[in-house]
Amino acid sequence: MVKRVLIVEDEPNIVESIRFLLEREGLDVREQSDGALAIESVRSQMPDLVILDVMLPNRSGFDILRDLHELPGTRPKVMVLTAKGQARDRLTAEEIGVDMFMTKPFSNQEIVANILEMLA
Amino acid sequence: MRKSLSGTRIREQRRQARLTQKALAEQAGISASYLNLIEHNRRAVAGKVLLAIARALDVPASSLSDGVDSAKISDLHEAAAHHPGIGAEVAGIEELAGRFPGWAQMIAALYRQTRDQEAMITALSDRLTHDPFLAESLHGMLSNITAIRSTSNILKSIEDIEPEKQARFHQIIHEESHRLTDAAQSLVTYFDKKADPKAGIATPEEELDGFLERHDYSFAQLDSLGEAPASNVEVAYLVNRIMAEDGQLENPETNRLVTAFLQNYARDALALPHGDFIKVARKSQYNPSVIAQNFGTSLHTAFRRLAYQDPAKTAAPPMGLIIANAAGRALFRRPVADFTFPRHGNACPLWPLYQAFASPQIPVAALLELPGKHKFIGLAIAEAQGQPRFGQPAKLNAAMLIIHYEQRALLTKWLPDLGAAQPVGITCRICPRSNCTARTEPQILGDEVSE
Incomplete structure (x- = not known):
């Protein structure tokens, strides 16, 4: 069964490169650029993994992360991917609960390897 | 104010005048033993005796009787506590202030200056750390760099990319490198102004304020919009013309803020056309509620229209x-x-x-x-x-x-x-x-x- 990844990110050019890399790996890639609509996208599309930016329009990635933990049923795996790489942001994400924390700019090989490992 | 140290100050003045206790006591018409008690702060001194001693020492009585400012004593204590390693004699602070008021004043002033400058440096440092322009610029630049790096790496490491996709990735690199250039240019302009003491420290928000001040916070060209139907193209043309005529807008981020401000001003001018707005404003004595109700706008819109007027032209x-x-x-x-x-x-x-x-x-x-x-x-x-x-x-x-x-x-x-x-x-x-x-x-x- 094809695994599904939801990219919650408001920079379309970053989304495009990640989408390209993941589709080459046979993954089904969806996207959402509005923080306020992220949880609705998770509910409706039921991804196996969410790639989550922190600084998003209308709702921060940390708030979305908290919402994800409150969803009933199986929670998708979450990779926080952010330019806010400071120690306290990593700590905040880890306190809320996150499967992987990566900072921008990222290595294509590393992000693909991490995502495949999380989906395995 | 502390009065108990007058004796110490009398003794100091007497020594400077090279007088013995006996000589000063004689000139002041008191006994030497009484002067001795006064000088050791064991007798209070005031009134005629103080005046007589001051006359004998040829100094104003106030220079002997004026107590030591308790704020100064407090500053000296703080200064000593601030530099514990120096080992200042805390027990002698009052004596220092009493015997050498000038030096005490100087130490207290220097301490206050240091303390205030430290607070100022902390405030400026806080500002640099939390400067929204810097934070947003750096975040934006990291996003640009991420897109460029990821896309260029795809082009370099993956060979079987369709020509259309290749062209698209080249376009992304082109777009993002332009944005990166703009962001870098904004930062350079920002820091150039910081480094220029004449220009002071100017953020894009401060440059917007400067732009508005140069135009007295009102724009007659945009005010005229409400008098006739206007298209978005016309608004954009007027906004660009105002900015070009200003001639002092260099920073792309400032340009973005100014553009947004002027577009908002134009929207307000369209909602509250200048001529009608002035009539209603005058008739209602500039009542924002009446203005908002009359034009069917929010109070915030009425507030903006009232504030962004040139009072010299409207008598408001x-x-x-x-x-x-x-x-x-x-x-x-x-x-x-x-x-x-x-x-x-x-x-x-x-x-x-x-x-x-x-x-x-x-x-x-x-x-x-x-x-x-x-x-x-x-x-x-x-x-x-x-x-x-x-x-x-x-x-x-x-x-x-x-x-x-x-x-x-x-x-x-x-x-x-x-x-x-x-x-x-x-x-x-x-x-x-x-x-x-x-x-x-x-x-x-x-x-x-x-x-």
Whole structure:
């Protein structure tokens, strides 16, 4: 069964490169650029993994992360991917609960390897 | 004030005058043993005796009797505590202040100067760390770099990419490198201005303020928009022309802020056409509620239209304006004489602007008194922005219109009873009110005053 990844990110050019890399790996890639609509996208599309930016329009990635933990049923795996790489942001994400924390700019090989490992 | 050290000062003056206790006592008409007790601060000295000693020493009596300023003593104690490693003789502070008031004054002044400069450096350092322009610029640049790096790596490491996709990735690199150039240019301009002492420290927000000041906060070309139907193209043309004619806008981020401001101004001018607006404003004595009701706009729009006028041309009372979001960030600010807005950090939490957030859509009117005793009428309201959505928190902005109290005669028809003046400040860091319960941080300039 094809695994599904939801990219919650408001920079379309970053989304495009990640989408390209993941589709080459046979993954089904969806996207959402509005923080306020992220949880609705998770509910409706039921991804196996969410790639989550922190600084998003209308709702921060940390708030979305908290919402994800409150969803009933199986929670998708979450990779926080952010330019806010400071120690306290990593700590905040880890306190809320996150499967992987990566900072921008990222290595294509590393992000693909991490995502495949999380989906395995 | 401390009186007990007069004796010490008399002794010091006597020694400087090279007089023995006996000689001074004779000249002052008192016994040597009594003078000895006085000099050792074991007898109080005042009145005729003090005058006689002062005359004998040929110094003003006040130089002997004036006590040592307790604030100075306090500063000396603080200075000693601030540098514990130096080992200043704390027990001798009062004697130092009594015997060498000039030196004590200098040590206290130097300590105060150091303390204030440290506070100032901390404030500037905080500002650099939390500068929204720097934070946003760096975040934007990291996003640009991420897109460029990821896309270029795809082009380099993957060979079987369709030509269309290849072209698209080249386009992304082109777009993002342009954005990166703009962002870098903005930063260079920003730091260039920081490095130029004549230019001072200017953020894009401060440059927007400078642009508005140069134009007296009003734009006749945009005001004329409301008189006839205008297309988006016409608005964009006028906005570009105003910016080009200004000729001082270099920073792309400042250009973005100025463009957004002028577009908003144009929207307001279209909603409240200048000629009709002036008529209604004058007839209603500049009543924002009547203006908003007449044109079917929000009070915030009426506030902006009232504040962004040139009083010299409209005969309206000068009005200041600040509009802030719920996080306290100022989105619009139009200062008025004697009432300025802090460029950085938080404004006075006692302003009705912030109280308005507690009860959205309910207007708040208050009489405000600044530490300099200037009085102002403050009219504030918090309004929801944009389309409300179920399940989503309301996005609130609050606006406060500020009118000098001296202008109240122009507003008599509608101005409610404002009650007693409420003491407020501009921002805690420069507010001298020492007993304010709303203070959030110590002040760094000048002396505190009790109410």
